[in-house]
Amino acid sequence: MQTFGVAALARDALTVTELVGALRSAVARHPALTDVLVRGEIGSVSRPPSGVAYFVLKDAEAQIACVLFRSAAAALRFELRDGIEVVARGDVDVFPARGQAQLVVRDVSPIGHGAFWLSFEQVRDRLAAEGLFAPERKRPLPAFPRRIGLVTSEAGAVLHDVLAVLGRRYPLAEVLVSPCLVQGEDAPVSIAAALDRLAGRVDVAILARGGGSLEDLWCFNDERVARAIVRFSAPVVSAVGHETDVTIADFAADVRAPTPSAAAELATPDVADLKSRIEAARAALRSRVRETIEAWREAVATLGARIRPEAIRERVQDARGRLAAAGESLRKEARRLLSAGRDGLSGVAGRLEAVSPLATIARGFAVVTREDGALVASVSAVSPGDEITVHVSDGALEAVVEERRRNGA
Incomplete structure (x- = not known):
């Protein structure tokens, strides 16, 4: 039934x-x-x-x-x-x-x-008033980081994406992963703690999360996350959600990237580009060395041509010719100078002869000097009894002053 x-x-x-x-x-x-x-x-x-x-x-x-x-x-x-x-x-x-x-x-x-956006604007305005988003606080990213910190979820695809980009672009850097929650009520504390664990250990840090709803990304609008980013000891690159998603963490970070993969590119140089630049520099250096060697080779060849016996003989003969010509020019110039000097001396001698005391004596005059050789130009220069010398044209007379007489006395 x-x-x-x-x-x-x-x-x-x-x-x-x-x-x-x-x-x-x-x-x-x-x-x-x-x-x-x-x-x-x-x-x-x-x-x-x-x-x-x-x-x-x-x-x-x-x-x-x-x-x-x-x-x-x-x-x-x-x-x-x-x-x-x-x-x-x-x-x-x-x-x-x-x-x-x-x-x-x-x-x-x-x-x-809505309520979410009202909360977002309140936190944003309060932190901005404190200067946490000021442009002068932003730090430049290092050109060649030795250690890179990655703060993200261990379970998401973001971790593998970022590591793949870092490994491809710049395998020289060591990557330290600090896992954390990236959504939910406990996520803000977890994110701040993950950043604090990396403080002082890396040259730059990447804070990353994939896309999601507003509720999923809301933990990155938490004030505690923003303050952890600001106090971090190295530059922080924020890469939360997609390019259209904007969070408080983006304002606090030193650099904002549109995606996690883009953050990895911003934080590192491209090793392929570096290799290309090094190869270009090496080629330029090689070319410069070749040019220098060629220049020195030409200089040595020129010097070799100049020191050949035939070239030396030619230069010696040429130098002898120039030396002989210069010697002849010097001799001519010397003769000219001697002649001019002789003529000049004759003129000077004539003028000196005209004013010479000897010329005066030769004309019948005498020159009188005292015992000390001083000329006697006035009767007041001697006294009776002084010995004097009278110079005439053919000799000198020694005399004694017996009397002084002045003209008109």
Whole structure:
């Protein structure tokens, strides 16, 4: 009897498809669930290549899945982003594959920021007022880091992506991985601790996480993470989410990268580029050495030609000719100078002869000197009894002054 009862129940039971279909019909016929206006905060936005937009509308206690089909999504004049508070117009439906109620949205109108963005702006403005984001605080990245710190999740693909780029671009550097949580309530403390473990041990640090929803990335907007970045002893490159994702960590970091892989490229030189530059420098040096050697070879050849016996003989003969000519010129110049000097001396001698005392004596005059050789130009220069010498043209007379007489006395 029991077996027949179960079989009867099975015949009367609805299939899941029938149940969900009934729910869809009931929802579709209910006037309160057609063309409804729903206010909430957007979250978990997804935009696949099909052009359809998926997101949730939520408030403090509930949320509902939403779908915005391609034509309606293309008609929007703003970008759907997590944290924006909106009013959505649409119809309630049941998604058969999940048996889940959803809002098929026809139009979305923003009405202001949500709670997440309000919190973001408050933290950003407070830290900016303290100077944590000031450009003068930013530190330049080292050109050739010896140790690179990587702060990220051990489980994510980001770790492998960054390590692959670092290994390809700059295998000379040692990479120290400091694992941490990258989402959830405990993530801010974990991230700060991971940075502190690397302090003083690396030349640059990369803080990285892959893309995610606003809620997934929210830990990077925590004040504790920003302060850990600022107090870190080396430059920090922030690479959180995708290029369109902006966090407080990006403002605090010394450099922001659009993706984790880009952060690895910013933090390191490209060893292939370095090899190319070294090879170019080596080629330039090799060329310069060849040119120098060739120049010295030409100089030696020139010097060799100059020191050949025939060349030396020619230069000696040429030098002898120039020396003979110079000697003849010197002799001519000497004769000319001697002649001019002789003529000049004759003129000077004539003039001296005219004023010479000897010439005066030769004309019949005498020159009188005292015993000390001083000329006697006045009778007052001697006294009676003084011995004097009278110089005449053919000799001298020794005399004694007996008397002094002045002219007209």
